[in-house]
Amino acid sequence: AAISGAGLGPARPARRALPASPSQLPCSNFVFLSGITYLDHAGSALFPESLLKAFTDDLRDNVYGNPHSQNISSRLTHDTIEHVRYRILQHFHTSAEDYTVIFTSGCTAALKLVAEAFPWIPEGTKQPSSRFCYLTDSHTSVVGMRGITSSMNVLSVPVKPKEMLLSEKNTLPPEEQNCTTPHLFSYPAQSNFSGTKYPLSWIHDIKSGKLCPTEIPGKWFVLLDAASYVSTSPLDLGVHQADFIPISFYKIFGFPTGLGALLVSNRIAPFLRKSYFGGGTAAAYLAGEDFYFPQKSIAERFEDGTVSFLDIIALKHGFDVLERLTGGMENIKQHTFALAHYTYTVLSTLKYANGAPVVRIYCDTDFSSPDVQGPIINFNILDENGEVIGFSQVDKMASLYNIHLRTGCFCNTGACQMHLGISNEDIRRNLQAGHVCGDDVDVIDGRPTGSVRISFGYMSTFEDAQSFLKFIIATRFSKSDTAVPFQSSVTKLPTESVKSPVQDDYSSCNNANKLAPRMHILDRDLWDSSPAAVKTVKWQPQGTETESIRAAVSETAVPTWRRGGKPITVTNIYLYPIKSCSAFEVAEWPVGNQGLLYDRNWMVVNQNGVCITQKQEPRLCLINPSIDLKQNIMIIQAEENPGKEAVICESKVCSHRVKTYDCGERIAGWLSTFLGRSCRLIRQSSDIKSNKHQKNAKGLTPATSISLSLVNEAQYLLINVASISHLKDHISARLEEPLEIQELIPRFRANLVISAPESFEEEEWAEISVGSLRFQVVGPCSRCQIICIDQQSGERNKEFLQSLSAARGRKVSVILQSSRIARSGECFASLGHATMVVLQRTGPAAF
Template identity: 40%
Template sequence: MSSTSCKELQYPDNLEGIIDKEFSRLQGLTYLDHTGATLYAKSQIDAYTHDLQSNIYGNPHSGNPSSELMLDTVHQVRNTVLAHFNVSCEEYDVVFTHGATEAIKILADNFNWTPASKFVYLEDNHTSVVGVREIVAQNDCEAICMFLNSGKSAFDLKNYSPVKVKNISKLGDSNGSNRTGNIFAYPAQSNFSGCKYPLSWIHDVKNNDLDLNMSFLDSNENWYVLLDAAAFVPCSKLDLRENPADFVCLSFYKIFGFPTGLGCLLVRKSAEDMLLKKGYFGGGTAAGYLATSDYFKPRINLHQRLEDGSIPFLEIMALQHGFNILNKIDRSMKAVQAHTFSLIKRLYNELVALQHLNAAPVVKVYSHTDYSESNLQGGILTFNIQRADGSFIGFNHVLQLAASQNIHLRSGCFCNTGACVRLLNLDPENVKHIFQGGRTCGDHIDVIDNQPIGAIRASVGYMSTMADINSLLQFIKESFVQETITSVISNGDIFYDASSAINTSHCSLSLEKIFVYPIKSCRAIEVKQWELCSTGLVYDRMWMIVTDFGVCLTLKRENMLALIQPTLDLKAQTLTLEADGHSSVTVPLDLINNEQNMLEVNACQSKVCGDRVLGYDCGPEVMTWLTDFLGYKSHLIKKNNEPRFSKVNKAIHDENGLSNLQSITLTNEAQYLLLTRESVEHLQRQMKKSQEQFNSDSLAFDEIVSRFRCNLLVAGCKPFEEESWTGFVLKNKLEMVNFKFCGLSSRCSMVCVNHKTGEKGLEPLRTLGTLPPPNYGNKQQKRRNHFGIYLYCECTESAIAVGDEVFLHN
């Protein structure tokens, strides 16, 4: 499509041209997490950076020419924000915050709560709204949750019943000095299901037309509405003149991607006098004060009173460029709403129609709507995947498998436990027991007793296309639709009582292969014998590759690492890196302890980097080689000698009151990872069945082993028997080496990377997710996305060799 024809077309007919011009970085990627954060446009960032380079913007508090320019710009941006919601500065004020969450907190902290005040909120509210109840309780007020009566429409307030969550401890009306104020809070659009609650509720609440069967509510009380618009405004028009909510919170990165960490609280002028209960005052909020006496005079304007300290003025300036882009695309937001709804409706219709061969549904959708009306449903679809027998596939597994296809989704409860419990039909008391038992929001637990405790969310933005929807649909069809019910679920050899299998007489166990991985996420070196040290195999994961920002690269982030083959020459004391089509590069194993070569690396997005790691830069020669190979500036870093400890081993020792923690290098979890030949062969057999069902490619045995990146491969047991081992002894000619179990290895999309091409597929993670968990006596595992076991060794100086005998602990 030519640029000329693009200009002649209106959105969304010109979307192809918009994608080419503004979002070319989306090539080969399916981004469906716009409710989490939408994407910024190229020209938006170009205009912002040009603005920064063309002008001098000073602190708006300073009063000099650059300050005046910034002050005028911020004032203009406030007007732009209000105009977007069809109001003016005479009707509303804009209080800039760090995001929607801080906007809610500022409201809660400054609202004139009295002992007679009530905070009423919908069950389907974001965590940040529900959290207001804690501040309400501190002010001796009532917090009341409105939950939907079973089987009733979610769009009629009469169908909700109240439950007191925080009870008042005092009665009264604050001595009558100030009128009692109450807040009713609800989302314009659920961030869990995407359903849009009626904006007419604003009028109903403010006109005391609640009729909620709450006898404890006085119809003469003053009600104010807090509208959480964070999930609504990115793809829908909010007209505050037509629907005058008193308080509105939102985050700007959800509207146009940049800047992050900036939101606002919109306050209706008629409600300003309810925000006078401010305690702390910071720079810029004081019209005058004395340090030596209790005197403080606040600023006149509301936003001046509430915006403590210097506002993020350069980020606020960036908003103008975001609104400019959005207005060029669709100032009215009507076309954006129609387009995004058409996408999500198509996705819904296709998913609910998917069936396995036995006519069982593939997808369970969680919603209050049938996706037929755009005024009731936004661009979100939340679902789980079911097998042909009705059992659920863990949402974390689906997320990881989608990641292997570069499809970006989100899983969990999305900081909305109320909607999650309601729509998944969970028992609140059971959920409470789960949390009390150690489960936390966002952890790996996703299915308990075949009941999912979260879901998968796909959400669209104005730049989403039908190709994105087709990509997700194709992924689900290829990955989960069972067209032949020769299901591995009925395969009897996976179910066994592990306790009866653990003895040394039923088979002969031996160490078949040893693998060392000098560089994290690069290829392995297979060896016949190797020395052990206090952190595991000598030189195992001693090096890592980092970006110019010090971010550790892993296979999940950079697939090309699978093509780098390291080689260790112990006689020459060198490490060599090579890859097909590239010359090799060599670095010494021992680097001079030179402070100039030291690079502090904080790879906070890697599991290995829950710890800060200090290492040594291996020099410019290998940096040039890596930069040429990967296409961006990269460094090879060798870990220093500062100890780092295994988290899974620490958990075991904490539980047993022990203190001898095991040191590790740059491994994710533990010193050693073990696979068994029989488990790999079992997975390979099931992959062949998957090939029949999903028309996928099977993998050779050695390729499966290389993808799961084990250190030790043991042969001579039953499939998955290793998961019940407590430990074992390796017996060689010289000594006995003792290994102990410290956890199961959870798997992610990195096992889908082809170590010959660097490309990602669906296997073996897809087939792994179809395997039922084994039954270890009374301990039924919750899911099957683990493969292999973690070990630690109590011997600090020893050696092992292929052929060593394995004797299990009793």
């Protein structure tokens, strides 16, 4: 079957496990997923609308009080919670005779509880000491338990999966099996990295002594990390009787978050230790002396304080809705595996024209059975030469197709090392180079630091798998790739380009309701809330800003001739007063202590105070701010009215917290009307300095501390016209249509546009000067999805980032920070008048 809009391979085998009634299909409960391909179910399930409705209806119909009280509403809460405990045990095919449910804030909190409460015997006692063993393919939260055991003088022993499979050799002789020293072995029922399902039979084999992780005598208990497994597979604790089973409910239902449980075998529960006691855990205690007697119930002993009772009540509806929509966990298991198996089969057979594989899949199975493999596929994309394309680059490309996936090492360093061949020394060296968990440093010295993961849930559809595969094909093959043979029933790739799942139609932008032609932000006291301030939002330049505005421009640069007599000149200067809005081009401009004066001092935020950029709202590029330095006025042209008073608030820019001023209701209304969504305009507080520090190309933090405005990485962004011209030719060839250089330059949103003799030579510079101003080159800038947005129309074209990725690995421009400024308030002069001098370079040859 050809991969096309009509279908990828055979028709929809993955739907068979779910109820046939259209009204019961999961998709009818997930209308908010329209146009979205959500493939991060291992990170979190999504909640159906019927779950929220059932829960909110329950809250409207009943009054739930604190369960520690004795009134009618409190007794209702207590009884409902106990019913939910029963439902949880029933879901896992066990009962209160065998297990106790202890509610926690999540799986991590449950694991921490086990580490603190387990009856460890430390080193140095007269009897044999305990061991904490864990599979190296474990979540960070499991490995982190060793921090607690270490403080208790208990040794931790990591065990690799291959060693565990051979651990029958470690079976202890009968005379040593009578030792009662308690040991704990933890392993995941399903790897959150690769989806490998480890044998549940290990539970019985370890507890019976058939398997022994280490040759240490004692009694073994088993902690089964089931958080990933139970989201898509049934777990029968009547058969596989682990001693501790931590879970997080959002992995199953999507809602509520921040709620988990520890299922504890009643055989081990009486031996658990606890020193702290919170509200509700004490049967009696004295405040004046050390006397405490715990509650009789195991759950009450360990549930410190008031449990999250409304969230627990929501679980009841979660179980009801899950059963009604799917028919049970076995159906979910079969459905999700069918989708994963299909996707794996197609993905593993994709080849370039030269026969090289498109992806490298990290797995321990051949996806032949849902009993050994979960619905998780972990991989890296390769180019035609077999080089890994960084996961951060893949993530940015996927977002253009509205595909939600996950990248990195997924809080599982052990599995990441095992599958990617990353040594312990590599981890240490990467850390010294500045790479930490969760950042976007995806390739170091040509080797990947992480990978890409997709995962399916019960609400996933066959179309989701198709959309993902079409995304891979569209981004890895050009239009000229008419057919690439598979080693399976799929015989060829499409010749046509694949359309984005989300239609980005901004053609109506210019035909929107015409509001007032512009709005002004005038220079007056920011704190003025009098009636006279109703029509304006004002700012008062302070400190170095005032000096910068008054600074005279006196730039007489002497050209430095080099390479055939061609100088490097600054051709354009741009600033962006409002983050992600249109550029304001100037011929000369003052320099403040954060870069170009007023550059990215304002930003638009949503109703939750989160910054809105063109990634979420491309129409921001149609808002044109400009600043009149003489009148201290910012004019915003697009179509409407200004706002009122300012109040202090906080916001975040790219996860960095900054102090800001709110610019008032009327401007908020103007922006909300134009953009068609609730938003506000805020300004960065002038007395707050950012603590962000940018590493340079060598991975070293500059010695001087820098102050940033609302920029992402550094004070200035620089592009070279020669480099953009080189890229233009590459993109034009892929688009099969001509492009103008002036159409491309605004997409890079640079502060400084320069004309240098050779393309990409700027990547070798270490320090430059423009007139009397000196700048340190921090390094190349990783371009994001905004490059795909036409800054004149707001229209999106994914081909631009794809072409940039193919040509330059996504990095074209460089970022700068002030190295030395002779006097705050000096100005750039541009349009060929300011000659740039390269003071240092990192490349091997001198100019």
